[in-house]
Amino acid sequence: MKSTQYTEKVLDHFRNPRNVGVIEKPDGYGKVGNPVCGDLMEIFIKVGKNDSGEEVIDDVKFRTFGCGSAVATSSMVTTMAKGMKVDDAYKITRNDVADELEGLPPIKMHCSNLAADALKAAIDNYRTKSDPYVEIEARACSVPDIKIILGEDEFLGKGVYKKVDDLSEFNGKRVLVVDTGDKSLELAMKLTKHTGRVVVLTSAKTTPGSEELKKKLKLSDVKILHESELLEIQGTDDVEKVIIQDFDEDEKYELFVDTVIILEV
Amino acid sequence: MSIYLDYQAAKPVDVRVVSEMTIYFNNKFANPSSLHCDGDEATDALIESRQKIADFINAPNTSDIIFTSSATESNNLALIGSAMRNKKKGNHIIISEIEHISILNIAKYLEREGFKVSRVPVDQFGIIKLEKLEKLINDQTILISISTASNEVGSLQPIKEISEIAAKKNVLFHTDAVASEGVIPIDVQKVPIDMMTLSSNDIYGPRGVGALYLKKGVRINPIIIGGGQERGLRSGSENVPGIVGFAKAAEIMREEIKTEVIRLKSMRDKLIQEVLSRVPNSYLNGHPEKRLPNNAHFRFDYIEGESLILSLKDQKVAAATGSACSSKTLEPSHTLISMGLLHEEAHGSLLFTLGRFTKEADLDKAIEVLPGIVKRLRLLSPLTPPELIKKYNEVND
Numbered sequence: 001m002k003s004t005q006y007t008e009k010v011l012d013h014f015r016n017p018r019n020v021g022v023i024e025k026p027d028g029y030g031k032v033g034n035p036v037c038g039d040l041m042e043i044f045i046k047v048g049k050n051d052s053g054e055e056v057i058d059d060v061k062f063r064t065f066g067c068g069s070a071v072a073t074s075s076m077v078t079t080m081a082k083g084m085k086v087d088d089a090y091k092i093t094r095n096d097v098a099d100e101l102e103g104l105p106p107i108k109m110h111c112s113n114l115a116a117d118a119l120k121a122a123i124d125n126y127r128t129k130s131d132p133y134v135e136i137e138a139r140a141c142s143v144p145d146i147k148i149i150l151g152e153d154e155f156l157g158k159g160v161y162k163k164v165d166d167l168s169e170f171n172g173k174r175v176l177v178v179d180t181g182d183k184s185l186e187l188a189m190k191l192t193k194h195t196g197r198v199v200v201l202t203s204a205k206t207t208p209g210s211e212e213l214k215k216k217l218k219l220s221d222v223k224i225l226h227e228s229e230l231l232e233i234q235g236t237d238d239v240e241k242v243i244i245q246d247f248d249e250d251e252k253y254e255l256f257v258d259t260v261i262i263l264e265v
Numbered sequence: 266m267s268i269y270l271d272y273q274a275a276k277p278v279d280v281r282v283v284s285e286m287t288i289y290f291n292n293k294f295a296n297p298s299s300l301h302c303d304g305d306e307a308t309d310a311l312i313e314s315r316q317k318i319a320d321f322i323n324a325p326n327t328s329d330i331i332f333t334s335s336a337t338e339s340n341n342l343a344l345i346g347s348a349m350r351n352k353k354k355g356n357h358i359i360i361s362e363i364e365h366i367s368i369l370n371i372a373k374y375l376e377r378e379g380f381k382v383s384r385v386p387v388d389q390f391g392i393i394k395l396e397k398l399e400k401l402i403n404d405q406t407i408l409i410s411i412s413t414a415s416n417e418v419g420s421l422q423p424i425k426e427i428s429e430i431a432a433k434k435n436v437l438f439h440t441d442a443v444a445s446e447g448v449i450p451i452d453v454q455k456v457p458i459d460m461m462t463l464s465s466n467d468i469y470g471p472r473g474v475g476a477l478y479l480k481k482g483v484r485i486n487p488i489i490i491g492g493g494q495e496r497g498l499r500s501g502s503e504n505v506p507g508i509v510g511f512a513k514a515a516e517i518m519r520e521e522i523k524t525e526v527i528r529l530k531s532m533r534d535k536l537i538q539e540v541l542s543r544v545p546n547s548y549l550n551g552h553p554e555k556r557l558p559n560n561a562h563f564r565f566d567y568i569e570g571e572s573l574i575l576s577l578k579d580q581k582v583a584a585a586t587g588s589a590c591s592s593k594t595l596e597p598s599h600t601l602i603s604m605g606l607l608h609e610e611a612h613g614s615l616l617f618t619l620g621r622f623t624k625e626a627d628l629d630k631a632i633e634v635l636p637g638i639v640k641r642l643r644l645l646s647p648l649t650p651p652e653l654i655k656k657y658n659e660v661n662d
Contacts, residue, residue, distance in 0.1 A: 006575075014575060020645055035609035035648060038569055038588060038597070042647045063647040067571035067588070071645060174389045174605035196548075197389045197605055218652065223607065237400060240386050256386070256605040 006068055007102040013072035018079050021061040030121025032114045034249045039066035041074050043118040047086060047126055055086040062118070069108040073097050073115035081119055090123050092116050151233030152262065159239025161261045170194050173258040176201060176242060178230055184263045185209045185217060192221045199223045199255070201230055201244065233260055267581040268627040272559060272620030273416055273444070274585060278510070279469040279621070285513040286471065289506035296502055298492070307505050314512030318476055321515035322461065323452040331477045331495045332508050336443045336464035337367040339477040340410075342499065343439040343460040344371045346485035347408050348380055351437070355405035361385045361393045361422075362603035363415050365441055369599070372410075385411070390552035391420035391604045399430055408437045413451070416444040417587060417600045417616065418551030419560030428457045437483065443467050447518060447620075448526055448558050459483045465507065469621060470514030474507035529619050530558040532628055536617060537561050539632045544639050545653065550601065550614060559619040564601075567649040568642040569612045576638040582631050587614040609648070 006014070023044035033040040041064040048058035060081050064074040077097050081089040094113045098104045104113060152160060164187060173195050177188040179202035191198045200222055202208045207217055207224060217224070225244065231252065232243040241256045289310060295303035297311050315327040324330060333339045348358060360372050362384045372382045383401045385393045393411060402409075409431050414421045424440060431438035439460040442451055447468045453461065460483065465474035479485065479498070491500025541547055546566040565573070570586030577584055587598030588611070597611035617631065640657055643649040 011575075014572070015579065017645065031647075035612070037608070038612045040647055063645060065567065065646040065648045066569050068575045070569075071572060172388065172390075195389070199607070218650065223610075225607070236397075253608065254602070255607065256603055258388070258605075 005105055006072070007104075009100075009102045010069060010072040010104065013075040013101065014068045017062075017064075017071055017075035019061050019075065019082065020063065022063065023059060023061050026122075028122040028124075028126030030118045030123070030125055032118045032121055033066070033070075034246075034251065035065060036246065036249070036251065036253055039070045039114060040064070041066065041070065041114055041118045043074070043078070043115075043122045045081075045119075045122045045126060050085070057081050057084050057086060057089050060119075060122075062115075067108075069104050069113065070115075072101060073104075073113050074118070076100050077115035077119050086123060086126070090120060092119060149230050149233065149262070151235075152260075155233050155235060155239050155260070158237065159235065159257075159259050160233060161259065162264050164261060164263070167191060167194050170259060173197070174256065175199070175259040175261060176230075176255065176257045178260070178262045179204070179208050180263050180265050182209050182213055184261070185213055185222075187261065187263065188222045189216060189220045196221070197257075199225060199257070201225045201228050203227060203229060203247070205248075230260070230262075267578070267583045268630050269583045270617040270619060270623065270627065270631060271583045271585050272623070273616065273618035275472075276447075276466055276469050276620055277622065278466070278471050279514060279517060281517060282470055282510045282513045286506045286510040289509050293505075297505065298494070298502065307503075310505055310509050311503055314508045317512035317516050318463070321519050322463070322478055323454050324478055325454060326481055328496065329453075329478055329481060331479055331498050332503060332511075333475045333477060333495075333499055334473060334504070336441065336462050336467070336475040338499075339462040339464075339475045340365075340367045340441055341371055342477050342485065342488055343462060344368070344375065344408065344410055345488050346498070347437055347439070347460070347483075348375055348378075349486040350484055351407040352380075355407040357381045357383070357403060357405040357407065359383045359385060359398065359401050359406060359409045359411075359436075361387065361411045363387055363391055363393075363417070363420075363600040364410070364412055365416050365443070368410055368412070368441060381405070387420075387603050389605050390555070391415050391418045391550075391600060392552060392555065393422055393427075395423060395426055395430070398427065402430070402434050402436060406434070406436050408439060410439040410441070412441040412444060413449070414445040414557050415551070415600055417598060418562045418604070419444070419557035420551045421445070421449070421555045421557065424458070425456050431459075432457045445557060448522070448529065450519075450522055453478060453480070460485075465511035465514060468511075468514045468518045470511040471507050474504055474511045476511070525621060526558050529623070532619055532623060532625060533559060533561050536619075536628050536632065540635060543632065543636045545656070547639070550604070550606075557618075561617045561619075562614065563616075564606070564610055564614045565639050566610070566613060567646045567653075568639060570614050572642050573613075573615050573638060576642065577631075577634070580630075580634040580638070582634060584631075585616040585618070587616065588612045 026044035027047040028045040031042040044061045046059040050056045060078045062074040064071050094116045171194045174197040177200050188200045207214045227248040229245045231245050293306045295307045297307040315330050318330045319327045385398045428438050437459045441462040443464045459480045461478040463476045466472045487498045548564050550562040570588030587601050601611035
């Protein structure tokens with residue numbers, strides 16, 4: 001079966017997804033997946049009581065970034081869970097969702113069928129009454145440890161910069177700017193006039209910088225990697241790529257760049 | 266039949282090619298190796314076809330053309346054949362980070378056989394870094410293989426400069442010309458190429474045929490052993506109808522390439538301009554000018570490519586993506602990653618490739634449906650920033 005050979009039911013839920021959107025002040029919120037892998041979904045639930053006094057899912061909404069089956073499974077799991085007792089909804093498995101959709105291509109069973117997991121995460125969040133937003137903000141605001149970046153000294157002058165004088169040096173380069181404060185963010189924005197490839201790496205969860213800078217950054221062509229840390233700089237003679245740690249997903253990945261700017265504070 | 270904008274994946278066979286081939290299936294069907302008159306007819310067809318392919322690339326001798334079963338086979342013959350032949354001279358081979366999967370996997374095979382392979386990095390436009398290439402060459406280097414253009418993002422490689430570097434350092438140079446052969450004429454007497462891979466389907470000939478241009482004097486080992494056809498470099502009875510079709514396709518292409526490219530380029534430019542202006546947060550991947558005249562490779566923030574392809578399919582538009590979710594390995598396009606794109610950006614890529622039978626109206630349709638599709642998927646996506654959602658909703662009101 002080709003990865004895009006979907007059943008009519010999958011296609012229907014992809015074309016007309018049910019329960020799309022956000023619930024303001026949800027009772028439970030679950031987020032699974034990772035844009036790096038190509039799938040990310042979030043589910044919001046509102047919990048109420050039925051006539052027998054049992055907890056039921058009164059309302060459920062989702063948003064999904066991903067392929068056809070990622071959208072369809074999210075839509076399906078929300079239609080299944082709506083009105084269901086919370087205990088029963090918690091038992092919905094990946095296979096149940098796939099069965100309701102009359103099957104998924106085998107390769108999609110693993111990668112995209114995260115919807116049941118997202119629902120579980122939302123119910124877990126409801127049961128523990130933890131506020132996911134608060135938790136993440138708290139972590140991002142903690143004082144960072146002093147970090148050692150492998151290769152930082154080795155590649156100094158060979159693609160690693162600690163200060164910058166002439167911006168035209170970076171014409172057409174793929175530049176990674178490590179967020180070391182507002183100065184580094186201003187520099188990143190200026191660099192977009194010289195190259196189409198400027199990425200800022202920050203440990204913050206949301207857009208970094210002062211209020212005014214935040215607005216400008218959002219409108220600029222700078223790409224921001226949130227909740228990330230630079231682990232290592234690699235190359236043969238000069239910088240070719242970096243290894244980045246994503247705290248949110250607890251994952252490491254590579255990014256190909258020519259230049260790393262770590263402005264001294 | 267949908268609006269077909271995926272010419273990089275497969276091309277239809279030109280009807281003029283089909284009609285030229287038919288007689289060789291049942292009437293002039295004989296084996297060129299046979300000594301009877303019927304065999305001579307087949308031999309004549311082969312000689313004539315070889316001449317047409319040689320003319321297509323301006324090869325000085327018809328014997329420089331080795332017919333194979335595909336471009337993949339030609340790549341195998343060039344890389345494995347020259348590596349085996351030259352292994353006493355050295356064990357180092359250079360390719361680029363963004364080669365076609367066939368070259369990448371042949372290189373992996375050679376690594377397992379004890380060869381060392383270096384991969385030249387590319388810049389943000391997908392063009393190889395010449396100064397890196399030069400530094401990678403050492404006294405063990407026996408072969409450089411770099412394609413004329415990226416089959417994905419369409420970036421044109423500095424082939425002339427690469428071939429000159431290779432010649433200066435006395436290293437063999439092979440290029441896979443499949444992505445560019447139907448849109449950029451190649452003259453092997455002007456560019457010192459030692460080996461070049463050609464495909465029949467990529468110039469609107471039948472599939473199942475390819476060729477390797479092998480410069481006179483370049484020595485390689487065969488990888489298919491048998492009756493000694495094709496100067497002993499590719500045994501097996503010749504696929505005469507396929508070869509005749511390939512040659513006819515080359516003949517037509519040689520005559521029409523100039524006018525065809527002007528037409529393709531103007532359509533492509535319109536497509537790029539319209540898409541970038543109508544879809545917010547959209548970008549062109551690859552080089553703005555140094556790119557294949559029929560290639561438009563986009564990326565759209567916050568959405569995923571397979572969803573785009575599925576939605577376009579519903580509107581009867583056929584295109585391609587570098588997203589992981591559409592691949593067998595679930596890895597995003599290696600080309601886009603090597604160019605420095607983030608994984609999530611590579612996932613949101615969309616490739617349109619135009620060809621001989623693409624009409625203006627086809628592009629108009631694609632341009633018309635794309636903005637709405639992107640908007641729908643963005644309104645579904647948790648990555649879309651609130652500002653953009655607001656902007657989309659305002660336009661609605």
